[in-house]
Amino acid sequence: MSEPTVILTKEEGVGLIKLNRPKVYNAINNQLTTELLATLKQVKEDPEIHVVVLTGEGKAFCSGQDLNDRTALSQEKEIKLGDSVRSRYNPLIMAMTKMEKPLIAAVNGVAAGAGCSLALACDLRFITPKTRFIEAFVRIGLAPDSGSSYFLPRLVGLGRALEIAMTGRDVEAEEAIQIGLANRLVPEEKLLEETMAFARKLAQGPAVAIGLTKQAIYRGMEVSLEDALEFEAVVQERAGKTRDFLEGLSAFAQKRPPRFEGK
Structure with a gap:
């Protein structure tokens, strides 16, 4: 039996969701999208959970789509990425934004590509000095997906969003705070502690x-x-x-x- 790629724990009204593929920086494969969607449904329906925190196990939040999971596509005459986006990623983003509970990203390390999109789809983002947001799609000849085209300009403005997405450059932690991409910058060793403390306090509210x-x-x-x-x-x-x-x-x-x- 394969190891779970998503782990859920509960604590004082807070549901903590951890992406659990640390060896590949929590890159997204089919198993992870399936398990994450099921976990989002679970926390949505759990009356004991009032606030949700999303983070990554290990050194990264999420490095985006696992490109090694797409090796079969290289043999196809026509690659239909739109079908994958519609069936795998779009339901995740809709589940996150439609959830009637606050969703906070504790962004440890890199959030790249679809991993960046997951972080942007959360309501708040807590980061560390080592956090980097990367709209990496253009680096492999793709356009943004998984909600980046929606959330990025709303967070940082149209012109800055276009520049970040078209260059695919790294957005470091201090800039992320300055431009409104993240809410709080905390020491690396205290990221989860401070995010959970904030979440527990919010969970005590109405x-x-x-x-x-x-x-x-x-x-x-x-x-x-x-x-x-x-x-x-x-x-x-x-x-x-x-x-x-x-x-x-x-x-x-x-x-x-x-x-x-x-x-």
Whole structure:
């Protein structure tokens, strides 16, 4: 039986997902995409998990598609990468963005190609001085996929996104923070510790309201002001029916910290 390529652990309301192919810098093969999609579904449906952290085992976050996993394609007369993107990568990115739970990437080492895309599809990114983001697709004559064309310009702006993607250059940690590609820069040895501490604190908050906040902000980037206002009314209606809202009101009136249940 092959070793699992994705490992899930739970701790104080946080689901920690580790990509587990350290010998190849967590390069993505068919097994990993299948197991990661199943794990994302599992954490989405687990009521005990309020926040999700995604990281890589070993020295890298994810080096992208395992090119050695495509050797059979070299024998084909016509390579149809679009089918692979649609069937393997697109479902992963949609599962990440549609999840009504915060998803934080602890980006240890390199995040390249589709691995960079996975990091960008997370809601927040914590990095170390050794982190590098690489839109490496152009280095082998390909265009960005797995959501990079969507997330990159929204994070860093159109002109900078074009330059990064067309050159395929390394984006080092300090630049990533400066241009908004990452949220926090922490010491290498404390990356997981500090990411998990942040995640645990977030998990103690009003989970429904936080999930609705994620939905509203993503939707607000895509629709008109009128539609955004209407969606805010819809999610506020739902948030107002939670126990956490009642607890928040009580805590405010009693001048004490709220004790949210995530319900």
